[in-house]
Amino acid sequence: MLELFELRGADSEILFSPYCWRVRLALAHKGLPFKGNPLRFTDKEPLACSGQGLVPVIRDGEKVVNDSVAIFQYLDATYPEKTLLGDSLAANRARLLEKLIFTAVRMPLLKILVPRVFVAIDNADKDYFRSSREKALGMSLEAFADRQAGLDAFVSAVAPLEAWLQTQEYLDGEQPAGTDYLVAGLFFWAWCLGEQPWTPGSAVDAWFQRILKQYEAQFGAVKRAA
Structure with a gap:
C-alpha cells in the first residue's frame, strides 16, 4: 500500500500542510488506498528514505518520491487512470501555476495563518518553526503576521479564480483534476486551521465545498483546529 509522509500538529488528526x-x-482522485504517516516538523528521520527533509513524501514499494508536483507526475505515470496532469506540457504548466500561486495566494494566507500554525503545532516543534520561518521571512513571526493585509491580498488573488469558476464547476473543467488540487491544497490549509478567508456563497466557496465533500465522502470529516 502507498504510504504518505505528511505534516501534523500537536493533535495527530490536524493535518495542515x-x-x-x-x-x-x-x-483520493485516483482512488488509491494509502496509509498516512503524520510527522511533526522535527520528525526528520522517517524522511531519510527520500534523501531530503521535507514533506510530502510518498513511498510506493521501493519507489520514494518527494515534492507535490513530482508526486502528481509519478502517480499519472504509474497509475494512469483518472489523469491528474497529463502529458509533459501539462506538467510544465503545473510548475508555472505553482510559482504563480506561491506568491499570489500562499503568501497572503501565510500572513493570516502563521499565528494559527504556531498554536497548532507540538511544543517540541515551536523553536524549530520559529527559527526556520523567521530566517526565511527575514523578520519575526509577529512582525510578519498581518491578518487584514493577508485577507485583502487573498481576496485580490482569488478574483481570477472566482471569475473562472462562475463559468465552470472546476478549474480543470467539468471534473476536478490536478490544477484543482494544486490550488485547493492551500484552501485546505486554511480550512484545517479554522479559517475561511474566501467569501461564503461565492463561486470559489462552492468549488471548495464540492472538493471537500468528495474527499469527505471517501475519508470522513476533515478535522479542523479550534
Whole structure:
C-alpha cells in the first residue's frame, strides 16, 4: 500500500500542510488506498528514505518520491487512470501555476495563518518553526503576521479564480483534476486551521465545498483546529 509522509500538529488528526493536502486529494482522485504517516516538523528521520527533509513524501514499494508536483507526475505515470496532469506540457504548466500561486495566494494566507500554525503545532516543534520561518521571512513571526493585509491580498488573488469558476464547476473543467488540487491544497490549509478567508456563497466557496465533500465522502470529516 502507498504510504504518505505528511505534516501534523500537536493533535495527530490536524493535518495542515497545503502540499500534503494536494497529495491527499490526488490519491483520493485516483482512488488509491494509502496509509498516512503524520510527522511533526522535527520528525526528520522517517524522511531519510527520500534523501531530503521535507514533506510530502510518498513511498510506493521501493519507489520514494518527494515534492507535490513530482508526486502528481509519478502517480499519472504509474497509475494512469483518472489523469491528474497529463502529458509533459501539462506538467510544465503545473510548475508555472505553482510559482504563480506561491506568491499570489500562499503568501497572503501565510500572513493570516502563521499565528494559527504556531498554536497548532507540538511544543517540541515551536523553536524549530520559529527559527526556520523567521530566517526565511527575514523578520519575526509577529512582525510578519498581518491578518487584514493577508485577507485583502487573498481576496485580490482569488478574483481570477472566482471569475473562472462562475463559468465552470472546476478549474480543470467539468471534473476536478490536478490544477484543482494544486490550488485547493492551500484552501485546505486554511480550512484545517479554522479559517475561511474566501467569501461564503461565492463561486470559489462552492468549488471548495464540492472538493471537500468528495474527499469527505471517501475519508470522513476533515478535522479542523479550534
